Amino acid sequence: xxxxxxxxxxxxxxxxxxxxxxxxxxxxxxxxxxxxxxxxxxxxxxxxxxxxxxxxxxxxxxxxxxxxxxxxxxxxxxxxxxxxxxxxxxxxxxxxxxxxxxxxxxxxxxxxxxxxxxxxxxxxxxxxxxxxxxxxxxxxxxxxxxxxxxxxxxxxxxxxxxxxxxxxxxxxxxxxxxxxxxxxxxxxxxxxxxxxxxxxxxxxxxxxxxxxxxxxxxxxxxxxxxxxxxxxxxxxxxxxxxxxxxxxxxxxxxxxxxxxxxxxxxxxxxxxxxxxxxxxxxxxxxxxxxxxxxxxxxxxxxxxxxxxxxxxxxxxxxxxxxxxxxxxxxxxxxxxxxxxxxxxxxxxxxxxxxxxxxxxxxxxxxxxxxxxxxxxxxxxxxxxxxxxxxxxxxxxxxxxxxxxxxxxxxxxxxxxxxxxxxxxxxxxxxxxxxxxx
Amino acid sequence: xxxxxxxxxxxxxxxxxxxxxxxxxxxxxxxxxxxxxxxxxxxxxxxxxxxxxxxxxxxxxxxxxxxxxxxxxxxxxxxxxxxxxxxxxxxxxxxxxxxxxxxxxxxxxxxxxxxxxxxxxxxxxxxxxxxxxxxxxxxxxxxxxxxxxxxxxxxxxxxxxxxxxxxxxxxxxxxxxxxxxxxx
Numbered sequence: 001x002x003x004x005x006x007x008x009x010x011x012x013x014x015x016x017x018x019x020x021x022x023x024x025x026x027x028x029x030x031x032x033x034x035x036x037x038x039x040x041x042x043x044x045x046x047x048x049x050x051x052x053x054x055x056x057x058x059x060x061x062x063x064x065x066x067x068x069x070x071x072x073x074x075x076x077x078x079x080x081x082x083x084x085x086x087x088x089x090x091x092x093x094x095x096x097x098x099x100x101x102x103x104x105x106x107x108x109x110x111x112x113x114x115x116x117x118x119x120x121x122x123x124x125x126x127x128x129x130x131x132x133x134x135x136x137x138x139x140x141x142x143x144x145x146x147x148x149x150x151x152x153x154x155x156x157x158x159x160x161x162x163x164x165x166x167x168x169x170x171x172x173x174x175x176x177x178x179x180x181x182x183x184x185x186x187x188x189x190x191x192x193x194x195x196x197x198x199x200x201x202x203x204x205x206x207x208x209x210x211x212x213x214x215x216x217x218x219x220x221x222x223x224x225x226x227x228x229x230x231x232x233x234x235x236x237x238x239x240x241x242x243x244x245x246x247x248x249x250x251x252x253x254x255x256x257x258x259x260x261x262x263x264x265x266x267x268x269x270x271x272x273x274x275x276x277x278x279x280x281x282x283x284x285x286x287x288x289x290x291x292x293x294x295x296x297x298x299x300x301x302x303x304x305x306x307x308x309x310x311x312x313x314x315x316x317x318x319x320x321x322x323x324x325x326x327x328x329x330x331x332x333x334x335x336x337x338x339x340x341x342x343x344x345x346x347x348x349x350x351x352x353x354x355x356x357x358x359x360x361x362x363x364x365x366x367x368x369x370x371x372x373x374x375x376x377x378x379x380x381x382x383x384x385x386x387x388x389x390x391x392x393x394x395x396x397x398x399x400x401x402x403x404x405x406x407x408x409x410x411x412x413x414x415x416x417x418x419x420x421x422x423x424x425x426x427x428x429x430x431x432x433x434x435x436x437x
Numbered sequence: 438x439x440x441x442x443x444x445x446x447x448x449x450x451x452x453x454x455x456x457x458x459x460x461x462x463x464x465x466x467x468x469x470x471x472x473x474x475x476x477x478x479x480x481x482x483x484x485x486x487x488x489x490x491x492x493x494x495x496x497x498x499x500x501x502x503x504x505x506x507x508x509x510x511x512x513x514x515x516x517x518x519x520x521x522x523x524x525x526x527x528x529x530x531x532x533x534x535x536x537x538x539x540x541x542x543x544x545x546x547x548x549x550x551x552x553x554x555x556x557x558x559x560x561x562x563x564x565x566x567x568x569x570x571x572x573x574x575x576x577x578x579x580x581x582x583x584x585x586x587x588x589x590x591x592x593x594x595x596x597x598x599x600x601x602x603x604x605x606x607x608x609x610x611x612x613x614x615x616x617x618x619x620x621x
Binding site (some may be wrong): 070071074077078092095096097098099102103344 | 478480481483486
């Protein structure tokens with residue numbers, strides 16, 4: 001599969017405004033290519049003409065990241081990261097600060113929306129083979145973003161210092177006690193004490209403020225890697241020339257704006273009509289180090305990992321169950337790093353892969369099953385479902401992905417994006433006319 | 438849209454196209470929505486309800502002797518209460534108002550002549566003037582003296598000498614009973 005030769009156009013193609021303004025912009029661009037970069041990567045950026053709505057979720061995730069940072073910066077102006085005051089300061093935000101309730105509910109539900117969007121983005125990549133050559137590093141950077149998001153979300157959840165904050169922090173940090181020999185020392189180091197306490201809260205607040213900016217930096221790298229070879233597309237074939245692409249603006253700016261409006265409707269529904277639906281009522285009880293809630297659950301977006309952790313109830317190869325569970329939970333994410341090499345098929349899009357196209361759907365089913373398992377108390381039936389789904393999750397990546405690529409006979413690929421979208425008669429000359437409605 | 442897809446800029450009735458109208462109206466609505474969305478974030482920086490709830494201070498004046506000066510906190514700032522003796526009142530009333538930098542009669546600055554209530558923050562750069570404690574330097578006009586840059590206030594809290602531009606501010610207050618003062 002050859003690398004696409006149609007990279008970003010050179011600065012020579014930028015349409016600078018005429019007259020004095022044009023001279024000023026040229027002067028700046030010669031030294032700092034602002035308008036040229038904007039033009040090459042947002043306006044005239046050649047984008048596959050056949051992207052469907054699943055391609056909206058990347059830019060949507062970027063917008064939600066900005067919303068999270070803006071609301072988070074404002075919340076930090078009112079929040080007190082001290083075990084004695086944290087809970088009350090959050091209640092003050094909810095009751096006394098002007099629009100504090102709105103800003104906090106946007107931030108709380110924004111975290112859920114961010115994960116929802118990123119999970120859809122991830123499963124889109126899995127379906128259309130967006131991780132394959134030459135986009136392996138693009139995919140890996142995406143998994144790094146996911147890991148940073150999980151760490152950030154977990155630490156953010158601790159800050160309100162409710163019962164679920166406190167005991168969630170206790171349980172998750174205690175995962176590290178499974179590490180042989182040094183485990184307990186590492187946990188003490190994480191806590192800065194002998195339980196989760198004020199030092200833990202302070203460092204979590206510091207890191208919760210830091211990590212989103214690290215995410216912004218990795219998103220920058222993710223975008224640089226994306227624009228090196230351009231977006232993948234539903235056909236999974238490379239763009240070969242101008243007949244395969246349309247300029248990003250206005251076609252995809254307007255499409256992204258429309259998607260944003262639809263998303264904001266969903267977001268606003270949660271913020272205004274069901275702001276606490278996605279969180280646990282136990283977190284409205286102030287943290288009490290003497291009493292554990294009867295049923296500890298993480299937020300929904302971490303349930304599948306939590307279910308994998310709980311599903312390992314047995315030791316294996318001399319590794320105790322506790323350590324094995326931790327390895328499996330972390331491994332379920334780390335495994336994603338290897339996906340570009342686990343998938344042996346040369347064809348990207350599942351559209352042309354008759355076997356993978358069906359088997360693919362077992363993965364989201366297994367993940368949703370794991371989410372259900374994670375949300376329920378570990379009775380024997382629930383544990384059995386969890387173990388089955390965990391087994392399938394790893395089977396899918398480690399066995400089925402490499403195997404299907406070897407045995408499957410892909411359907412023939414279209415000659416080009418343009419030919420597939422416009423029909424054989426389509427040519428570059430009429431390329432602009434089919435995209436208006 | 439009736440025009441051909443290849444010519445979206447085709448002129449309408451008044452030289453503008455339907456697309457121009459849609460673009461402008463969508464842009465205008467988007468702009469309004471953005472401003473509305475930004476407002477909660479700005480307003481969240483204003484004083485919160487618990488801060489505003491602390492914005493009145495009640496003072497019992499019954500133990501304050503004639504000639505005694507009292508400092509109370511209101512909104513985190515010192516308020517000077519001066520139970521002025523007749524000599525101070527007379528000095529404040531006898532000033533030629535036209536000669537003042539910030540012309541105000543004493544009557545404009547008090548509700549009862551024996552009680553002067555002013556915010557104890559120098560109108561120059563925010564220091565707290567001396568003169569409210571026994572033994573403090575009060576300056577040549579018997580009022581207050583700001584040690585930072587030498588502003589001098591009289592017994593009505595009016596600026597008489599030094600760099601400050603305005604008289605000491607009079608906070609909103611009322612006498613809820615003859616001996617109970619509510620500031621704010």
